[in-house]
Amino acid sequence: MGRKDRAVVFAVFENVRILDLAGPLEAFTAANWIATPDEKVGYRCVIVSPEGGAVTTSSGAVLQSESLASIDISTADTLLVLGRPDIDVAPRQAALLTWIAEQAACARRVCSVCTGAFLLAEAGLLAGRRAVTHWDYCALLQQRYPEVRVEADPIFIRDDPIWTSAGSTAGIDLALALIEDDFGHRIAMRVARQLVMFLKRPGGQSQFSVPLSTQVAEDTEFGALHAWMRENLCDDLRVRQLAKKAGMSPRTFERVYTARVGRTPAKTVEAMRMEATRLALEDTKLPLKRIARDYGFGDEQRLRRAFLRQLGVTPLDYRSRFSGAAIPRAAPEARTVTIASYQI
DNA sequence: GCATATAACCGCCATG
């Protein structure tokens, strides 16, 4: 590492989530570590907080930090603003916000991890931009900052010079993307391998969100329709039929539905079918053909394509990763049998 | 993997 190292400044504060810091910090450090000298990879990581000194994180672990005042404002290459779990009750931090806005004016990139997006939004950096945060806070972010174009699914979003990322571990995905942008695919891939991470993880963050049935509070005019759809996933749920059910013409239904729900009708249908199917894959050993029929995909082919499209894995891959039923966790002798069968 | 058919989506515009 030499004088030309890129300074990566991590903005922390009381109750920051340590994982938001630790993930990217390790990624940048790993990049320094795995690169050969001639690859000229160099990051200098600095942790700053409003007052400097010891900062207690949300998990109780204590960090050391520099103070905002001690940092030469023109030296930051990349600013990362991290999140805290209690953003909805967090007090406004005027000094930090001012500092973030000032940094943003000179830093090459400004990024957020998890609920750090709220600080960027509050500092006015996200106006008119695409942004993401932890799936459980996307709605709140959109509500508080209508001028931000919040997207709920991506793991991270690049809207130069602002990058935002989803919850906690998504900060690692973000850091890998930053490293790839700086030093190329090969370096980023090696860092990912070092960290035992996907360079590009399959699927978006919505695969981790709570089921649609609880997520979509049924306070819209389509609540009854949604309830019916969920009970009748095998029925014909094409736009024409849904429109009839809702008592509108297809055109009006499309328009009104999309405006109210924030998602097109077919997207909701597919999301509902995906959700039911995922639960079935996780909780049962039913054959794919049966699941595809029961939850409205019809046949294995369509089910498979929907999974590849939405999650980037096949239904069987999904089952093997998430199923409680498919992997026996019984007595040791039973496990031995299982291991033997995997070795074939 | 390609060609064809169907569905979804959306801008546009006429209508009430």
Next chain:
DNA sequence: ACCATGGCGGTTATAT
């Protein structure tokens, strides 16, 4: 003038 509606046709995505 405004606004919700809904038919039409083109583009894109998905199914066959």
